[in-house]
Amino acid sequence: NWVAGTRNYEDIKYEVYDHIAKITINRPEVRNAFRPKTVSELIDAFSVARDDTEVGVIILTGQNHGKGQDKEAFCSGGDQKVRGNGGYVGEDHIPRLNVLDLQHLIRITPKPVIAMVNGFAIGGGHVLHLVCDLSIASENARFGQTGPRVGSFDGGYGAGLLAAMVGQKKAREIWFLCRQYTAKEALDMGMVNTVVPFDQLEEETVKWAQEILCLSPMALRMLKASFNAATDGLAGLQQFAGDATLLYYTSDEAKEGRDAFVQKRKPDFDQFPKFP
Ligand code: 2NE
Numbered sequence: 001n002w003v004a005g006t007r008n009y010e011d012i013k014y015e016v017y018d019h020i021a022k023i024t025i026n027r028p029e030v031r032n033a034f035r036p037k038t039v040s041e042l043i044d045a046f047s048v049a050r051d052d053t054e055v056g057v058i059i060l061t062g063q064n065h066g067k068g069q070d071k072e073a074f075c076s077g078g079d080q081k082v083r084g085n086g087g088y089v090g091e092d093h094i095p096r097l098n099v100l101d102l103q104h105l106i107r108i109t110p111k112p113v114i115a116m117v118n119g120f121a122i123g124g125g126h127v128l129h130l131v132c133d134l135s136i137a138s139e140n141a142r143f144g145q146t147g148p149r150v151g152s153f154d155g156g157y158g159a160g161l162l163a164a165m166v167g168q169k170k171a172r173e174i175w176f177l178c179r180q181y182t183a184k185e186a187l188d189m190g191m192v193n194t195v196v197p198f199d200q201l202e203e204e205t206v207k208w209a210q211e212i213l214c215l216s217p218m219a220l221r222m223l224k225a226s227f228n229a230a231t232d233g234l235a236g237l238q239q240f241a242g243d244a245t246l247l248y249y250t251s252d253e254a255k256e257g258r259d260a261f262v263q264k265r266k267p268d269f270d271q272f273p274k275f276p
Pocket of ligand 1: 029030031033070071073076077078079080081097099120122123124125146147150152153154
């Protein structure tokens with residue numbers, strides 16, 4: 001029932017159904033590893049979903065290629081074959097780590113983002129599921145970081161958010177040993193919300209999204225910003241404060257300040273209550 005969006009993407013797919021946007025990394029031949037173009041398209045798609053006032057929940061997933069559940073992938077991180085000197089290199093020959101911008105965008109998108117983890121979530125792909133608000137995994141999913149093995153690391157959300165989620169000891173184990181963990185282990189660690197059979201993954205994810213869609217979008221927005229404020233430092237506070245400003249702008253009190261300026265008169269704030 002998904003309806004394709006109008007944008008022409010090469011590395012991803014963008015679809016909408018019942019106020020849900022589904023964004024799919026579509027490079028199954030490399031386990032949905034991302035190159036700079038993939039990330040640029042993901043940033044564009046998340047911006048489209050964010051701006052679409054009809055969209056209330058966003059799902060991020062990876063394209064299945066149908067070669068067996070143990071071969072499916074959510075995302076295997078940065079495409080090591082285009083990793084150059086200082087970042088991942090695309091058609092413009094500029095080395096980039098633009099996935100960090102994507103992580104930030106997922107965090108500040110004021111709508112719940114669900115990672116629908118259909119297989120390997122490894123390296124930078126593992127961090128992508130971490131920065132989503134919820135993670136729903138199929139039983140075949142595998143989780144892990146590989147940075148120290150392939151000469152990389154993500155010390156931002158990849159380390160700090162992971163530690164906030166699973167605890168310091170476990171987070172260090174994940175990074176220091178570069179093991180893979182089953183979906184059940186990820187559930188026990190608190191990294192995923194639920195685990196379902198592979199063939200029920202999308203149905204279950206859509207069910208969660210539809211439950212969320214019954215709730216107040218503004219309350220959800222404020223809650224997402226509140227959770228981020230606790231872990232994201234001043235950037236988290238900025239997001240929360242931005243939402244407070246949004247709400248304030250809708251008040252007569254804020255409009256009086258704007259109108260007085262435009263009308264070149266003194267603002268009359270006496271009419272507004274001074275709440276305790
Ligand atoms: C994902 C995993 C565990 C799957 O293993 P398996 O055995 O099922 O598949 P296989 O044969 O390894 O991979 C299938 C094809 O996909 C390519 C492989 O090279 C292979 O292609 P061919 O050689 O047959 O042509 N492929 C898989 N992952 C790729 C990748 N990341 N880049 C380019 N090609 C890839 C297994 O494939 C695996 O461990 N993959 C590598 C995971 C990894 O180390 N990712 C990078 C971590 S660093 C990172 O993502 C990062 C960061 O640390 C900081 C900032 C930004 C990014």
